[in-house]
Amino acid sequence: MPHELGRVQLVGAGPGAADLLTVRALRAIEGAQALLYDALVSPDVLALAPAACLKIQTGKRAGRTSMPQATINRLMLRLARRGLRVVRLKGGDPSVFGRVGEEAAFLHAHGVATEVVPGVTAASAAAAQFGFPLTHRGEARRLLVATATVGEGALAGGGWAAGADPETTLALYMGRDQLAAVAERLIAEGRSPQTPALAVENAGRPDARAIPATLASLAADVAAAAPDGPVVVIVGEVVAQARRLLMPIICTNRTAVGKAQA
Numbered sequence: 001m002p003h004e005l006g007r008v009q010l011v012g013a014g015p016g017a018a019d020l021l022t023v024r025a026l027r028a029i030e031g032a033q034a035l036l037y038d039a040l041v042s043p044d045v046l047a048l049a050p051a052a053c054l055k056i057q058t059g060k061r062a063g064r065t066s067m068p069q070a071t072i073n074r075l076m077l078r079l080a081r082r083g084l085r086v087v088r089l090k091g092g093d094p095s096v097f098g099r100v101g102e103e104a105a106f107l108h109a110h111g112v113a114t115e116v117v118p119g120v121t122a123a124s125a126a127a128a129q130f131g132f133p134l135t136h137r138g139e140a141r142r143l144l145v146a147t148a149t150v151g152e153g154a155l156a157g158g159g160w161a162a163g164a165d166p167e168t169t170l171a172l173y174m175g176r177d178q179l180a181a182v183a184e185r186l187i188a189e190g191r192s193p194q195t196p197a198l199a200v201e202n203a204g205r206p207d208a209r210a211i212p213a214t215l216a217s218l219a220a221d222v223a224a225a226a227p228d229g230p231v232v233v234i235v236g237e238v239v240a241q242a243r244r245l246l247m248p249i250i251c252t253n254r255t256a257v258g259k260a261q262a
């Protein structure tokens with residue numbers, strides 16, 4: 001192992017609400033001298049950093065360009081080598097679609113020590129907020145965390161057979177535009193079209209919105225609701241528990257949405 005110079009903390013900022021940060025994440029942010037943060041990190045969380053901390057946004061939402069990964073890597077390295085306490089802040093949990101492996105490997109290869117501080121991932125925040133579990137004894141024995149890439153109109157890559165098991169809960173990240181392809185593939189693999197589904201926009205935040213659906217209606221229902229915040233989609237029998245709990249605020253209209261309960 002190379003001699004270590006500097007240190008970077010790769011920190012999960014959770015889904016947005018500052019009180020969903022871990023205490024360790026809060027301490028890291030409060031002690032940061034340089035903070036490189038992704039687009040999904042909320043202003044409430046950023047406000048916890050010291051005023052003198054150098055804050056650099058590395059990602060932009062809504063199709064606008066983000067900083068290239070190589071530039072982010074070089075920046076982290078340069079700041080760490082200057083001896084600053086560097087925090088790389090990512091939405092949710094850095095180990096879930098957060099490139100934490102790539103960044104840690106790069107820093108390690110350049111002699112910079114890293115520490116990963118976990119965060120509450122979007123699927124956990126959605127389940128907690130809308131009152132259903134991600135696994136449930138006798139009903140959901142497996143949690144499949146996935147994203148979807150579509151090439152030439154069809155879902156790329158394998159592994160979807162696991163999502164067809166009626167005891168699997170699927171948590172789909174970055175899949176809002178791929179829902180028709182995902183549903184088609186799961187149904188083709190044998191999952192019931194009537195499987196309950198819930199798309200949750202802005203999970204873990206006060207303005208969270210739940211869009212209830214079935215696997216068959218998911219793509220149309222989400223398109224009709226036109227969310228513009230981040231969306232995580234949960235598919236599985238466990239979602240029916242949310243529907244029962246939300247019944248007073250979600251009507252049976254397929255395009256109805258439920259606001260998060262305060």
Ligand SMILES: C[S@@+](CC[C@H](N)C(=O)[O-])C[C@H]1O[C@@H](n2cnc3c(N)ncnc32)[C@H](O)[C@@H]1O
Binds near residue numbers: 122202203
């Ligand atoms: C690059 S991934 C990062 C995931 C993040 N590391 C996590 O653990 O939640 C971005 C995707 O995560 C999901 N996501 C992140 N924050 C969310 C939130 N507050 N509500 C709903 N979905 C969210 C969305 O699917 C979004 O497109």
